[in-house]
Ligand SMILES: NC(=O)c1ccc[n+]([C@@H]2O[C@H](COP(=O)([O-])OP(=O)(O)OC[C@H]3O[C@@H](n4cnc5c(N)ncnc54)[C@H](O)[C@@H]3O)[C@@H](O)[C@H]2O)c1
């Protein structure tokens with residue numbers, strides 16, 4: 001088992017990464033002082049419940065925890081106020097109190113949703129992240145929790161850090177291939193913003209990673225989490241540096257919103273968005289090689305680099321204006337200035353963005 005610390009003073013917490021840790025799950029909860037006298041709610045989705053809920057719930061019950069479960073539909077549309085209210089109803093009926101804990105068992109959708117339920121239930125209770133997707137190496141760390149609005153992603157949310165993250169990589173073996181690839185989009189993002197050598201390493205180990213070879217996978221997830229933890233530790237609430245984690249998200253979030261949160265997976269939208277950011281970098285005079293290498297590494301992992309042609313450019317432009325990244329009348333873009341380095345840019349013109357969106361539809 002590998003361990004990393006997200007260093008946030010009194011809100012610091014560990015990320016445990018390893019295979020098979022769910023078999024000793026109650027020990028982790030005891031170690032972190034999770035109460036046995038109050039009910040604990042596991043929130044998960046249908047796909048994950050069918051595969052991993054029994055081992056988690058039974059393990060906790062065997063350790064003396066009073067466990068209730070809540071299963072939500074799988075997919076991005078569950079990040080909604082309606083599902084949040086449903087969770088709160090169940091939590092009240094099951095008697096969750098201010099000493100209770102919510103456990104997010106699943107990918108980023110469940111993590112964001114259950115995390116926001118924990119942040120808002122009775123003005124905030126404890127929560128634990130048990131990520132089950134590759135993408136969730138990103139979403140389970142850092143405390144951004146939220147649900148979506150039909151006009152924009154993640155606009156109803158909070159910062160609420162988990163007690164700990166238990167990343168049992170054996171759960172990843174049941175992931176569908178498309179979700180595996182989508183997850184690597186954010187892994188690659190962590191390299192593109194911070195660590196050029198990690199991008200090279202991902203390229204060299206792509207086949208092993210896509211085959212979920214345990215040692216390579218654990219290294220990739222550990223390195224991705226390490227970048228995320230380093231950034232979050234320096235800027236928990238995104239007053240500056242943390243914005244770099246948004247590489248590809250200015251365009252990516254707009255694509256998800258316009259597609260109605262069902263056509264493109266988050267990782268796929270971010271892949272296209274990162275190509276868009278690399279195109280904008282070229283317009284700013286940065287080397288063409290950044291754009292070429294960004295596209296190459298994403299394609300190597302089978303990720304989309306071209307925007308579906310039927311998506312309406314003006315709708316995408318309008319969705320960008322509703323995003324958190326539109327501030328003081330300007331769009332905020334994370335621009336790669338080299339592989340492994342980015343800058344936060346507030347000066348990108350709307351016309352350049354429109355042109356880039358059009359170009360993304362013609363990407364080879
Ligand atoms: N809070 C953050 O910092 C942060 C960071 C990145 C992404 N996100 C959010 O994360 C979400 C995307 O997360 P995701 O890609 O994990 O999607 P997801 O949670 O929808 O999971 C993807 C799919 O895989 C299924 N699944 C999950 N684990 C499985 C397993 N082990 N075996 C089989 N099937 C499994 C799910 O049921 C779902 O159908 C987006 O909403 C995005 O906005 C948040």
Ligand SMILES: O=C(O)C(=O)C[C@@H](O)[C@H](O)[C@H](O)COP(=O)(O)O
Pocket residue numbers: 138142144153154186238242243245246249324
């Ligand atoms: O943790 C962060 O900060 C990130 O930006 C990570 C992103 O991968 C993630 O998708 C996040 O939810 C986007 O943040 P938002 O504030 O733009 O919603």
Ligand SMILES: [Zn+2]
Pocket residue numbers: 138186249266270
């Ligand atoms: Zn993301």
